[in-house]
Amino acid sequence: MTGTPDPTPGKAKRALVVGASSGMGAAIVRQLVSEGYAVAAVARRQELLDELAGAAASTGGKGGRVLPIVHDVNRIDEVPGLFEKVIEGLGGLDFYVYAAGVMPDVEPEEYDTEKDLLMVDVNLSGFIAWTNPVARYFHSQRSGTIVGIGSIAGDRGRKGAPVYGATKAAMETLLESLRNRLAERTVRVVTVKPGMIETPMTEHLDKLMMPVSAERAAKDILKVSRGKFWNTRHIPLRWLPVSLVIRSIPSFLFRKTSI
Amino acid sequence: MGTSSHLERRVRAEERPRRGFEYVEGWGMTAGAESRVWKPRSADEVSEVFRRVGAAGGHLALRGAGRSYGDASVNAGGDVLDISSMNQVLDFDEETGVANCESGVTIRDLWRHSLPRGYWPKVVSGTMFPTLAGAAGMNIHGKNNYKVGTIGDAILEMDMVLPNGDGVTVSRESQPDLFHAAIGGFGMLGAITRVKIATKKIHSGEIAVAGVSVANLAEMMAYVDSHTHDADYLVGWMDCFGKGDALGRGLIHHARYLEPGEDPEAERTMTLAHQSLPGSIMGFPKGEVWRILKLLSHDPGMRLLNFTKHQMGKLEQRKGWYYQSHAAFNFLLDFVPNWKFAYGRKPGRGLIQYQVFLPKESALAGFTEVIERQQRLGHTSYLGVLKRHRPDPFLLTHAMDGWSIAMDFAVTPKNKESLWSATNELTRVVLDHGGRFYFAKDAVIGPRTVESMFDEDKLSAFRAMKEKLDPSELLQTNLWRRAFGNSGTFTSAP
Numbered sequence: 001m002t003g004t005p006d007p008t009p010g011k012a013k014r015a016l017v018v019g020a021s022s023g024m025g026a027a028i029v030r031q032l033v034s035e036g037y038a039v040a041a042v043a044r045r046q047e048l049l050d051e052l053a054g055a056a057a058s059t060g061g062k063g064g065r066v067l068p069i070v071h072d073v074n075r076i077d078e079v080p081g082l083f084e085k086v087i088e089g090l091g092g093l094d095f096y097v098y099a100a101g102v103m104p105d106v107e108p109e110e111y112d113t114e115k116d117l118l119m120v121d122v123n124l125s126g127f128i129a130w131t132n133p134v135a136r137y138f139h140s141q142r143s144g145t146i147v148g149i150g151s152i153a154g155d156r157g158r159k160g161a162p163v164y165g166a167t168k169a170a171m172e173t174l175l176e177s178l179r180n181r182l183a184e185r186t187v188r189v190v191t192v193k194p195g196m197i198e199t200p201m202t203e204h205l206d207k208l209m210m211p212v213s214a215e216r217a218a219k220d221i222l223k224v225s226r227g228k229f230w231n232t233r234h235i236p237l238r239w240l241p242v243s244l245v246i247r248s249i250p251s252f253l254f255r256k257t258s259i
Numbered sequence: 260m261g262t263s264s265h266l267e268r269r270v271r272a273e274e275r276p277r278r279g280f281e282y283v284e285g286w287g288m289t290a291g292a293e294s295r296v297w298k299p300r301s302a303d304e305v306s307e308v309f310r311r312v313g314a315a316g317g318h319l320a321l322r323g324a325g326r327s328y329g330d331a332s333v334n335a336g337g338d339v340l341d342i343s344s345m346n347q348v349l350d351f352d353e354e355t356g357v358a359n360c361e362s363g364v365t366i367r368d369l370w371r372h373s374l375p376r377g378y379w380p381k382v383v384s385g386t387m388f389p390t391l392a393g394a395a396g397m398n399i400h401g402k403n404n405y406k407v408g409t410i411g412d413a414i415l416e417m418d419m420v421l422p423n424g425d426g427v428t429v430s431r432e433s434q435p436d437l438f439h440a441a442i443g444g445f446g447m448l449g450a451i452t453r454v455k456i457a458t459k460k461i462h463s464g465e466i467a468v469a470g471v472s473v474a475n476l477a478e479m480m481a482y483v484d485s486h487t488h489d490a491d492y493l494v495g496w497m498d499c500f501g502k503g504d505a506l507g508r509g510l511i512h513h514a515r516y517l518e519p520g521e522d523p524e525a526e527r528t529m530t531l532a533h534q535s536l537p538g539s540i541m542g543f544p545k546g547e548v549w550r551i552l553k554l555l556s557h558d559p560g561m562r563l564l565n566f567t568k569h570q571m572g573k574l575e576q577r578k579g580w581y582y583q584s585h586a587a588f589n590f591l592l593d594f595v596p597n598w599k600f601a602y603g604r605k606p607g608r609g610l611i612q613y614q615v616f617l618p619k620e621s622a623l624a625g626f627t628e629v630i631e632r633q634q635r636l637g638h639t640s641y642l643g644v645l646k647r648h649r650p651d652p653f654l655l656t657h658a659m660d661g662w663s664i665a666m667d668f669a670v671t672p673k674n675k676e677s678l679w680s681a682t683n684e685l686t687r688v689v690l691d692h693g694g695r696f697y698f699a700k701d702a703v704i705g706p707r708t709v710e711s712m713f714d715e716d717k718l719s720a721f722r723a724m725k726e727k728l729d730p731s732e733l734l735q736t737n738l739w740r741r742a743f744g745n746s747g748t749f750t751s752a753p
Contacts, residue, residue: 074269084280084295092293121269133279140282142604184546184597186604 013037013064014090018073018130019100021048023199024149027218028097029066030055036062037095040086042069042130073100073126083133096134097147097221098127103164103201116163123167128174135178138187145188147225148175150232152195152239155247156254172232179231190225191232195239209259212236276304283322283332283339288599288609289670289702290330290737294320294339302452305340306424309450309733312338313422318735321446323393324365326386328612329702330737331397331445337735340450342392348372349453356458357415362392362451369456370586371531378458379585381413385644386592391454397699398443398653401589402494402512405487405647409658410456411442412651418453422729426452440724443653445698447725447734463517464528465582466492470575476507476630476645480623480662483511483647491515492588496572497643498565499630499666506630509643510572514588534586536594545595552601556669561641607672611702613640613682614665616648616695622662625692629664629685636681638674640666654721655713657697665700679703679753686750698738705741705748 015032019025021043032039033056043049049068056066067089071082087093102122104115131146138144153161154168172191179189196208197217217235224233234240246259276299284291297308297319312319320334322341332339345363352358356378358369367387369380382401389399398411407413416430419441427449429438441448473479479495486493490513497509522528540548555564592598602610617625633639644665648658668678682703689696695712696704710718722743725732741751 077270077272077274080273080278080280087280087293125271136279137281140284142606184600 012092012094014093015095015097016040016042016086016090016093016134017097017099018042018126019098020052021045023099023201024194024197024214024217024221025097025099026052027214028099028221031215031218031222032095033064033066034059034062036064038063038065038067038090040067040069040090042071042073042082042086043100044070044072046070073130074121076125076129079129080133083130083137087137092141093134093137093144095145095147095225096131096138097149098130099149100126101149101201103153103161105204106161106164108159119163119167123164124170127171131174131178135182135187139182139185142185143187145190145225146175146178146182147190147192147221148172149221150175150191150193152193152234152243152246154193155243156249158259159255160258176232188225188228190230192221192224192235193232193239193243194221194235195242197235210236210238210242276300276308277344283320283325283334285329285331285333285702286326286599287328287611287670287702288602289611290333292333292335292737294334294337296322296339296341298341298344300344302418302420302426305342305420305450305452306426308338308340309420309422309424313731313733318733320736321392321396321450321734323363323390323396324388326384326389326393327397327699328610329698329700330741331698331701332393333737334735335737342450342452343390345452346390351376353377356460357455358458359455360391360453362395362417362454363390364454365390366394369458370534373458374461374464374529374534374585375531377460377462377529379461381407381457381459382410383589385590387586387590388593391456392451393699395442395451395454396444396446397697398651398656398658399699400646400648400658402492402514402646404658405493405649406491408649408651409443409653409656411439411653411656413457414442414454415457416455417441417451419449419451421449422731422733436724439652440654440721443655443657444721445655445738446736447739448728449734459516461516461529461585462519463522463525464530464533465522465584466514466516466588467580468512468514468583468588469580470572470578471511471513472509472569472572472576473511474508475501475505476626477623479507479509479511479645482513483645486513487647489515493647495645496568497645497664498569499633499640499643500562500565501569502631502634506627507643507645508569509645510569510575512588514583528584534584536587536590540594546597548595549598549600552595552598553603556601556603556641558639561639565641602669603671607670607675609670610667611670611678611682612665612667612700613685613703614663614697614700615685615689616657616659616661616663616697617689618659618661618693621692621694625689625694626662626664628688628692632685632688633666633681636677636684638668638678638681640668642667654717657695659695663697675753679750683750690749698742701738701742703750705746705750706744707747707749709742 015037017029020029020041029041053066053068150172151168153165175191196211199214220235224230278297283294299305318337320339322332322339342363345361347361349359384399394410398409400409483493492514495511501508690711
């Protein structure tokens with residue numbers, strides 16, 4: 001009766017994706033399902049989750065499936081119960097991605113607390129609320145992979161996206177702490193830093209620099225999180241040198257640019 | 260995107276009582292199960308958890324810090340109540356040294372509270388992380404058991420939540436039966452939520468220690484017996500690889516508290532800063548030392564390590580009396596954080612601790628046979644620790660006028676079956692010598708062992724109390740089902 005953790009965690013294919021209904025989240029779900037994963041897909045919009053689940057059922061193939069869970073990451077009180085439902089529904093958990101994120105348009109002279117706190121809630125508070133139980137679970141079973149989606153926006157304090165950038169910088173610091181906490185427990189924590197990805201979140205932007213599709217980004221993210229080489233990785237990699245340059249621009253010059 | 264509607268629905272608080280879901284395992288990593296884990300913050304929330312789990316027809320294990328080696332706080336197929344969020348020292352009487360604590364207070368919390376006020380807990384375990392609830396439930400002992408008894412002897416009063424959800428206060432005066440059964444009752448009778456415990460006045464933050472190297476077990480026991488009157492602590496480390504005349508060779512640590520005025524710098528030594536354990540061991544950061552131990556974690560490696568330690572013990576004896584902080588002397592197990600990972604971190608790997616208690620009349624013969632036999636069976640313990648004990652008034656106590664040796668056996672997927680069959684043989688030897696086992700350590704014994712190690716009337720009194728307080732068996736653990744079930748065996752299956 002004494003259950004031990006799955007003896008072959010490398011082969012276990014159970015994933016949780018929070019923020020699964022569109023953009024990179026949805027692309028990651030589709031990809032995981034095509035590889036035969038059972039994926040708990042958490043998102044606000046029922047109809048988009050149903051679409052994902054339906055597509056998974058029809059493509060089937062390697063036994064992949066979607067467990068749709070309707071949830072607004074603002075509802076922290078729901079998380080412990082839903083997390084239990086995820087574990088029960090999948091029979092365990094090996095892989096977790098937090099892909100929920102919002103970036104409303106912020107005007108140059110706008111200082112809107114409600115709008116800003118929404119970003120804190122979705123990008124950061126929701127991340128904390130979901131990642132804590134996952135980290136606790138992975139800690140206790142001594143295996144698992146946590147993927148957090150940072151951003152190149154977290155590298156500098158830009159004029160255009162003050163709180164968005166701040167939430168991403170906070171996420172990245174938190175992910176690093178988790179990585180250091182959980183390393184001894186053989187839990188892998190990966191920070192991916194996408195550049196400009198074509199998703200609903202970036203639709204309102206005038207132009208995207210070196211854009212890639214959400215599918216391509218999802219593919220890269222999964223590849224990186226399974227390798228052992230990168231703890232933090234720009235998606236796509238060509239953003240790494242760009243980011244190094246951007247980070248080294250002194251503040252008094254940086255504020256003159258629009259990057 | 261309409262922002263205000265989202266903000267209205269924002270809920271920042273978790274539900275109460277808090278709960279999570281995780282893989283809950285014993286410290287030795289050989290037993291575990293996934294469970295819903297409740298983390299109540301008050302006795303009322305404990306009672307609420309009892310009500311909810313009971314209403315759902317489930318069962319519940321009580322867990323402190325999870326420091327029991329085996330399956331004492333593991334509950335396959337059920338929930339777990341983790342008391343560690345209730346961790347406030349409620350008050351501390353500086354005149355008498357009596358501490359009134361929520362039961363999730365750890366031994367570490369307690370000594371860090373009492374030491375700057377001039378007191379040290381009367382009884383501490385070899386690690387400082389157990390909670391008082393767990394320590395009381397297991398009736399833990401320290402290296403001074405022969406002198407001051409178990410932790411139960413230091414406890415004055417406890418609050419409990421019974422399985423029916425009612426709160427009750429128990430002590431030697433009010434409800435003595437429940438008091439003496441709950442201490443050592445391994446969490447089967449109710450949740451301990453508050454503990455009032457006496458501590459000891461000390462006159463220095465240090466303790467005088469002498470190492471005494473001995474050539475074999477008989478010598479070790481003779482030394483300990485002749486110093487029980489003048490030592491405050493006596494503990495023997497033993498190389499279980501020793502054979503023949505060298506069987507049980509090792510090192511005794513003999514320690515005594517300092518008298519008033521003996522430590523001219525008492526004010527400085529009684530600070531928390533003076534009690535900190537070393538940050539590195541032989542140059543390695545202590546958090547990484549288990550990785551080095553892991554390289555030696557096999558029979559030849561451990562034979563070498565034990566041999567080297569024995570030789571170093573001889574050197575230690577030459578330096579005579581030396582001074583050590585209370586924390587450094589008492590909490591040897593905490594010097595190397597996560598030392599258990601030396602036994603492996605992968606599923607199926609870990610250790611069991613097998614602590615054998617024997618009455619003084621048969622101890623030498625019994626221990627000799629236990630050690631010889633484990634060597635013959637190819638399962639030599641990597642660590643042996645000898646202690647002297649005395650009887651106490653608790654219903655299901657492991658302590659007796661006698662001795663114990665605690666042994667650590669490595670568990671691997673390959674050796675598990677043969678190790679369990681070896682412990683079955685050893686258990687028979689122990690019972691033949693009138694011995695007992697200890698629930699905080701145990702991972703193997705079955706119902707027949709329980710029946711033969713306790714007096715029949717005490718065991719049936721305990722069962723009757725369980726039946727009366729918890730007829731539907733709300734409180735259960737893997738240990739309970741293993742050792743008090745109907746399997747009719749001396750030890751469990753691996």
